[in-house]
Amino acid sequence: MSQYCTFTLDRHLFGVPVSSVQEVLRAQGLTRVPLAHEDIAGLLNLRGQIVTSLELRSRLGLEPRDEGAPSVNVVVKTPDGGVVSLVVDEIGDVLEPSRDSFETPPDTVPTTIRDLVTQVCKLDDHLMLLLDTERAVTPGGTS
Amino acid sequence: MDGLEEIIGEFLVESHENLDQLDRDLIALERDPSSTALLASVFRTIHTIKGTSGFLAFSVLESVTHVGESLLARLRDGEIALTPGLTSLLLEVVDAVRSLLTSIEHSGNEGSETYDDLVARLSAVLDGQQPAEPAAAAPVADAVEGIVQATVEAVEVTDAPVTPVTPVNPEPVVPVAPVLEVVPQLEPAAAEAVVQAPVEEDHGEGRRSVADSTIRVDVALLDSLMNMVGELVLTRNQMQQRVATREDVELARTTHRLNLVAGELQEGVMKMRLQQIDTLWSKLPRVVRDLSMQLGKTVDLVLHGRETELDKTILEAVRDPLTHLVRNSIDHGIESPADREAAGKPATGTLSMRAFHEGGQVNIEIVDDGAGIDPVKLRDKAVAKGLMDRETASRLNDKESVNLIFTPGFSTAEGVTNVSGRGVGMDVVRTNIERIGGAIDLTSEPGRGTTVRIRIPLTLAIIPALVVAAASNRFAIPQANLLELVRLDATQAATAIETVHGSPVYRLRGRLLPLVDLREQLDLPDVERETTYIVVLKADNQQYGLVVDDILDTEEIVVKPLGHHLRNLPGASAAPERSGQRARQAVDTETVYAGATIMGDGAVALILDATALARRAGMSPESELGAGTVTGAETGEAAASILLVELGDGRRAAIEVSAVDRLEEIERGRVERAGHHEVVQYRDQILPLVRLDHVLHGDGGHPGLSTLQVVVCRQGEQRAGVVVAAILDIVETTLDTRTPLDSTGGAGSAVVSGHVTELVDISQVFAGLPSADRLARTA
Numbered sequence: 001m002s003q004y005c006t007f008t009l010d011r012h013l014f015g016v017p018v019s020s021v022q023e024v025l026r027a028q029g030l031t032r033v034p035l036a037h038e039d040i041a042g043l044l045n046l047r048g049q050i051v052t053s054l055e056l057r058s059r060l061g062l063e064p065r066d067e068g069a070p071s072v073n074v075v076v077k078t079p080d081g082g083v084v085s086l087v088v089d090e091i092g093d094v095l096e097p098s099r100d101s102f103e104t105p106p107d108t109v110p111t112t113i114r115d116l117v118t119q120v121c122k123l124d125d126h127l128m129l130l131l132d133t134e135r136a137v138t139p140g141g142t143s
Numbered sequence: 144m145d146g147l148e149e150i151i152g153e154f155l156v157e158s159h160e161n162l163d164q165l166d167r168d169l170i171a172l173e174r175d176p177s178s179t180a181l182l183a184s185v186f187r188t189i190h191t192i193k194g195t196s197g198f199l200a201f202s203v204l205e206s207v208t209h210v211g212e213s214l215l216a217r218l219r220d221g222e223i224a225l226t227p228g229l230t231s232l233l234l235e236v237v238d239a240v241r242s243l244l245t246s247i248e249h250s251g252n253e254g255s256e257t258y259d260d261l262v263a264r265l266s267a268v269l270d271g272q273q274p275a276e277p278a279a280a281a282p283v284a285d286a287v288e289g290i291v292q293a294t295v296e297a298v299e300v301t302d303a304p305v306t307p308v309t310p311v312n313p314e315p316v317v318p319v320a321p322v323l324e325v326v327p328q329l330e331p332a333a334a335e336a337v338v339q340a341p342v343e344e345d346h347g348e349g350r351r352s353v354a355d356s357t358i359r360v361d362v363a364l365l366d367s368l369m370n371m372v373g374e375l376v377l378t379r380n381q382m383q384q385r386v387a388t389r390e391d392v393e394l395a396r397t398t399h400r401l402n403l404v405a406g407e408l409q410e411g412v413m414k415m416r417l418q419q420i421d422t423l424w425s426k427l428p429r430v431v432r433d434l435s436m437q438l439g440k441t442v443d444l445v446l447h448g449r450e451t452e453l454d455k456t457i458l459e460a461v462r463d464p465l466t467h468l469v470r471n472s473i474d475h476g477i478e479s480p481a482d483r484e485a486a487g488k489p490a491t492g493t494l495s496m497r498a499f500h501e502g503g504q505v506n507i508e509i510v511d512d513g514a515g516i517d518p519v520k521l522r523d524k525a526v527a528k529g530l531m532d533r534e535t536a537s538r539l540n541d542k543e544s545v546n547l548i549f550t551p552g553f554s555t556a557e558g559v560t561n562v563s564g565r566g567v568g569m570d571v572v573r574t575n576i577e578r579i580g581g582a583i584d585l586t587s588e589p590g591r592g593t594t595v596r597i598r599i600p601l602t603l604a605i606i607p608a609l610v611v612a613a614a615s616n617r618f619a620i621p622q623a624n625l626l627e628l629v630r631l632d633a634t635q636a637a638t639a640i641e642t643v644h645g646s647p648v649y650r651l652r653g654r655l656l657p658l659v660d661l662r663e664q665l666d667l668p669d670v671e672r673e674t675t676y677i678v679v680l681k682a683d684n685q686q687y688g689l690v691v692d693d694i695l696d697t698e699e700i701v702v703k704p705l706g707h708h709l710r711n712l713p714g715a716s717a718a719p720e721r722s723g724q725r726a727r728q729a730v731d732t733e734t735v736y737a738g739a740t741i742m743g744d745g746a747v748a749l750i751l752d753a754t755a756l757a758r759r760a761g762m763s764p765e766s767e768l769g770a771g772t773v774t775g776a777e778t779g780e781a782a783a784s785i786l787l788v789e790l791g792d793g794r795r796a797a798i799e800v801s802a803v804d805r806l807e808e809i810e811r812g813r814v815e816r817a818g819h820h821e822v823v824q825y826r827d828q829i830l831p832l833v834r835l836d837h838v839l840h841g842d843g844g845h846p847g848l849s850t851l852q853v854v855v856c857r858q859g860e861q862r863a864g865v866v867v868a869a870i871l872d873i874v875e876t877t878l879d880t881r882t883p884l885d886s887t888g889g890a891g892s893a894v895v896s897g898h899v900t901e902l903v904d905i906s907q908v909f910a911g912l913p914s915a916d917r918l919a920r921t922a
Contacts, residue, residue, distance in 0.1 A: 031747035032616060033709060034665035035735065040708055043739055043747040048374045050739045050747055052706035082706065 006092035010062040015128045025073040041087045053085040061112030084137040161188045176225040186215040203253045204243045210265035211236040372412045373701035379405045380743035420498045421449035441491040451498035460579045464572040476513030507597040516587040518544035545587045549573040608700045611691040614667040617748040624753035629677040636675040658688045659760040682754040700740040788867035795900040802905040804855040832864045858909045
């Protein structure tokens with residue numbers, strides 16, 4: 001049994017292992033990086049550390065968020081020991097689904113999402129897509 | 144502090160550290176006499192001190208350590224076994240060394256003590272005798288008391304204090320004479336040892352000894368300290384901004400204090416990281432010697448400004464480039480003694496290096512009096528290597544030509560030696576220097592020598608920067624790239640900026656400054672500007688004006704690297720095609736950002752890389768006026784920047800911008816005559832004037848004009864002023880509608896901006912002119 005931090009993106013529910021999340025930041029001023037890949041939302045100041053923020057919607061090939069819609073930064077740890085922030089729509093609860101509720105993603109999941117989703121978890125009323133944070137924060141994965 | 148004192152200082156610090164280790168090793172050795180590792184360590188330490196003291200001419204220290212070393216060598220080789228008596232003797236050596244070092248530290252010399260008795264006793268042991276325990280015990284009681292008590296034999300013979308050497312293990316061949324010689328010298332030595340003790344204490348209170356006043360610190364610790372100071376500076380900046388908006392006097396005062404302390408702390412930590420350039424240079428004499436021997440040359444190395452300090456990181460970064468430049472100078476620059484004498488120079492070449500601080504930067508000059516670099520040869524080479532066509536090459540002036548040496552894939556060595564000349568090197572040198580925000584420049588006088596100038600920042604971590612704005616983004620530009628700021632209001636901008644085909648140029652004091660719009664380069668939305676702010680930047684030996692929306696502030700910024708997502712930004716070629724009509728010169732995937740920083744208000748700002756930005760804008764480092772973007776590249780013919788001018792009879796002519804040095808207005812009254820030529824005094828030179836009308840066989844003079852419009856053209860080192868009726872514009876064109884029609888002075892005609900325009904062959908203009916030298920003589 002492990003815990004998952006959940007968040008929504010374009011009505012999809014995603015989950016990442018709690019152990020990979022450093023913190024969740026609301027209402028952060030992002031500095032845009034002109035010329036950067038569209039996946040890059042900008043840079044944010046995390047207590048003096050400059051953290052790259054990735055637009056997870058774009059990373060997953062989802063529709064861009066509406067202008068002015070709220071978003072949340074989920075700061076996750078990267079394999080190389082750094083941190084990267086993922087911009088999501090809304091943060092959800094921490095869930096602890098049973099191990100046997102996981103399955104490989106069904107074909108109904110769009111391919112762009114499937115590339116970064118390792119497993120799907122069947123919850124009572126909907127599905128939680130388990131995001132491969134390691135792949136999600138690896139640059140150049142989408143091109 | 145002069146060089147020798149400094150070496151002595153280092154020697155003292157090192158030796159003190161070593162002595163403490165020596166004490167521990169000897170004691171440990173006594174417990175475990177068979178340990179060869181310990182013995183080797185002790186031997187090394189004594190050996191080091193002996194070597195250095197010999198070099199520094201401390202003869203007493205040398206003689207004491209020398210016998211000590213010999214003894215240790217015997218021990219190490221297993222010729223004699225370590226006894227407590229021997230250990231005491233060795234500890235005595237350590238004490239003698241220590242007191243000698245103390246004396247050197249305080250008075251600069253070894254003092255009057257000669258330690259002859261100690262040396263003699265050690266020699267005696269070396270000659271095969273066993274040391275006498277009581278002798279060691281009596282005079283230097285304090286030092287060896289513990290050992291004496293631990294040694295039963297020693298206690299047994301204390302009744303005979305005047306017998307310094309007692310052969311405990313008598314061998315048949317014990318020479319008696321040396322033993323007796325030792326006796327009379329023993330007492331004064333003991334007396335002095337007692338007298339010396341309080342004196343040492345006085346010194347100790349008076350001033351900290353060298354060993355106590357310095358510590359060695361892990362560089363990683365310094366780096367993390369530097370980072371934290373960086374954070375503190377940022378927090379201070381944030382605080383200052385907040386305070387400015389409040390009317391809290393107390394808070395303002397506290398902040399002011401914080402400001403001062405943070406500033407001093409920053410300076411202090413930065414100083415901690417500074418090292419003298421001599422730490423690099425000290426290796427050079429050897430390099431120079433070996434290399435010159437190998438090449439059969441004789442070279443004197445002269446170093447000035449050894450004490451110039453710079454940040455350790457930067458020092459490391461310039462290590463290889465500097466060594467490379469020195470090797471280059473000796474290999475390619477300085478000639479063989481025979482060649483030098485044939486050229487009337489002293490057989491011994493001189494390579495001098497100078498380091499000094501100037502304007503917050505460190506300057507390093509490497510000057511040789513060798514053969515210099517032949518610009519013609521370099522131009523030929525560049526053409527032969529296919530780096531540029533002959534026409535482009537012929538337009539380079541000599542300074543630009545010699546700087547071709549920094550082009551990747553360029554090597555002038557006719558024979559590849561194993562020293563240098565493999566075609567890698569100078570471009571790598573430049574890359575390395577520029578990577579740390581430095582600049583390199585080379586001037587050469589054929590036959591006289593070559594001078595390489597390197598300018599590098601003092602430190603990398605915290606740099607002063609100019610903050611500018613473009614489309615509500617803030618960007619920091621390192622001050623090192625900054626030359627000046629120009630502000631133009633709408634009406635000024637309309638006349639001062641000539642913008643045709645996306646190639647805007649500003650006339651900065653008559654010189655054409657290519658303009659680069661930051662918004663355009665960063666794919667930010669265009670905007671109509673009330674006021675134009677131009678940040679004049681230098682990068683890669685060229686200047687350009689960066690057009691920004693606003694100039695905000697200067698700030699000390701802490702450079703932070705960008706995450707790996709942003710290290711390789713896609714260049715323009717990879718970015719989605721905008722409007723399709725503009726094909727940019729291929730830009731590699733190098734990012735235009737040098738890093739990021741946190742501003743006073745806590746927001747992140749990107750740091751612009753002036754060099755990368757210039758490259759992205761398509762400016763070639765070779766041509767100072769190589770402005771702007773390339774249009775119409777699809778026609779296959781390279782576009783050229785041309786200057787449109789009007790002749791007296793209304794005809795239009797075009798001069799290639801790359802041949803144009805400056806645009807000037809010269810009063811008619813300043814025109815003088817030299818021989819058959821019209822000339823004007825221009826920048827301490829005599830500038831011949833050429834009427835373009837005459838070259839193009841026109842009829843028009845320039846009636847009644849009080850000022851002449853002059854296009855100062857350049858071919859190699861030669862300059863000429865081309866007088867035209869009016870300067871119209873600068874355009875980029877491929878000149879595809881071309882006819883060979885012209886009036887014998889040009890290179891054909893083409894349709895430019897809807898008008899038939901004669902193209903001026905600039906070499907034709909220069910053909911009829913005397914050289915500047917001849918002109919000077921005629922005048």
